[in-house]
Amino acid sequence: MGLTSDKVLALALLCAVLLFVGTVWFWPRLAHRNWRAVSGRIGLLLATQVLIFASVGLGANQAFGFYASWADLFGQESGQGVVVDHDAGGGSGGPLQVVDTQQVNVTGGARPRVGGQIQKVDIVGRRTRIATPALVYLPPEYFQPRYRTRTFPAVTVLTGYPGTAEALIKGLHYPQTAHRLAKNAAAQPMILVMMRPTVAPPRDTECVDVPRGPQTETFFAEDLPDAVSAHYRVGKKPGSWGIVGDSTGGYCALKLAIHHPETYAAGAGLSPYYRAPIDPTTGDLFQGDKELQNSADLMWYLKHRPAPDTSLLVSTSRQGESNYKETLRFIDLVKEKKPTRISSIILDSGGHNFNTWRREIPATLQWMSGRLSDR
Structure with missing residues (x-):
């Protein structure tokens, strides 16, 4: 699926929502002070933030047309086509x-x-x-x-x-x-x-x-x-x-x-x-x-x-x-x-x-x- 695909944006939004709900659901189980619980809380918060920002970024790219493809986004555009x-x-x-x-x-x-x-x-x-x-x-x-x-x-x-x-x-x-x-x-x-x-x-x-x-x-x-x-x-x-x-x-x-x-x-x-x-x-x-x-x-x-x-x-x-x-x-x-x-x-x-x-x-x-x- 391409960078500007509606399916990619919908998938990112769905994953962000599911992860948010999962964070709320599992948070009480991670309320301990041992390293596993702390690591779990950090991991859930980090993953949720990444997916939220990814969804916002994908939506902004669709609205404003900054990048046409994944290769364009990561500076790996191969279609130089100059000569x-x-x-x-x-x-x-x-x-x-x-x-x-x-x-x-x-x-x-x-x-x-x-x-x-x-x-x-x-x-x-x-x-x-x-x-x-x-x-x-x-x-x-x-x-x-x-x-x-x-x-x-x-x-x-x-x-x-x-x-x-x-x-x-x-x-x-x-x-x-x-x-x-x-x-x-x-x-x-x-x-x-x-x-x-x-x-x-x-x-x-x-x-x-x-x-x-x-x-x-x-x-x-x-x-x-x-x-x-x-x-x-x-x-x-x-x-x-x-x-x-x-x-x-x-x-x-x-x-x-x-x-x-x-x-x-x-x-x-x-x-x-x-x-x-x-x-x-x-x-x-x-x-x-x-x-x-x-x-x-x-x-x-x-x-x-x-x-x-x-x-x-x-x-x-x-x-x-x-x-x-x-x-x-x-x-x-x-x-x-x-x-x-x-x-x-x-x-x-x-x-x-x-x-x-x-x-x-x-x-x-x-x-x-x-x-x-x-x-």
């Missing part, structure tokens, strides 16, 4: 392969023409040779005969770090929200390409082209749009792509829109930060390249490089988010950098968590829809 030896054509099957499908959790979701469809895909970058999975949401219109020649705008949707693409569906409800907005004519139908920014797990590359390492920025700026556009009916004009993410994904979304306005006409960062950190999860991202490090600082980039022709959205909370003051400084800076456009969502209160982002996602997708072309 793949293919011919110049990217292999016989092309850069994107559909490996599974699932229905959208909406009314009538079993029928793609009504609920749309989520496709699990494997993508291999032609330039970077980065190989990574993704989940692609196709709106109902994509399957309806009257729209058979229509193209759709596409939005790259990124998790935080470490994150799982499944959390964008189960925890943040991106497909369900996009479906509801389009059904109510509050947003146009859009294709969502949902994935985590960690394309070289377990390393956090912060969407940087790491010298002699994963070329993550190039993957998201070039390989991913090319692979998706070659397989699906995505608009061909520069304004057809947007990108959104939370936390680390929010930083990546802003950076990619700023660095690559020719690809991303709009970038939305939910609770983002504005410069790439260096810590044990990232390693040395810049290898002494000062220009690369400066470019990964969005404030520095906007001050020292020509302003990009793109639209940006940032979110924060007056109470509960640590990025509040820095976000205000970022907004003030971008307001002076035409033709870059800046919008914001500022809540009175809200922490760095899924509940806050769920409150921001409907307005974010509406904002995104208004800035993308379907041609």
Whole structure:
């Protein structure tokens, strides 16, 4: 049973409850002062605490999507998938392969023409040779005969770090929200390409082209749009792509829109930060390249490089988010950098968590829809 399985969580909860009841039942028999009784009491208390904390941890992981598997949890992720030896054509099957499908959790979701469809895909970058999975949401219109020649705008949707693409569906409800907005004519139908920014797990590359390492920025700026556009009916004009993410994904979304306005006409960062950190999860991202490090600082980039022709959205909370003051400084800076456009969502209160982002996602997708072309 997998780490995110409901059965694992239910088993942990059941064992915790049974052990708690057993502790209450056997406690009088362990009331003596000999070493066996003391050891028994210590063992029961310790086992009960471990199971309780394990149940809480499993529940939190399901809610927030921190780790996708046991190997991911224990740092033994084997699916590195960074360098793949293919011919110049990217292999016989092309850069994107559909490996599974699932229905959208909406009314009538079993029928793609009504609920749309989520496709699990494997993508291999032609330039970077980065190989990574993704989940692609196709709106109902994509399957309806009257729209058979229509193209759709596409939005790259990124998790935080470490994150799982499944959390964008189960925890943040991106497909369900996009479906509801389009059904109510509050947003146009859009294709969502949902994935985590960690394309070289377990390393956090912060969407940087790491010298002699994963070329993550190039993957998201070039390989991913090319692979998706070659397989699906995505608009061909520069304004057809947007990108959104939370936390680390929010930083990546802003950076990619700023660095690559020719690809991303709009970038939305939910609770983002504005410069790439260096810590044990990232390693040395810049290898002494000062220009690369400066470019990964969005404030520095906007001050020292020509302003990009793109639209940006940032979110924060007056109470509960640590990025509040820095976000205000970022907004003030971008307001002076035409033709870059800046919008914001500022809540009175809200922490760095899924509940806050769920409150921001409907307005974010509406904002995104208004800035993308379907041609």
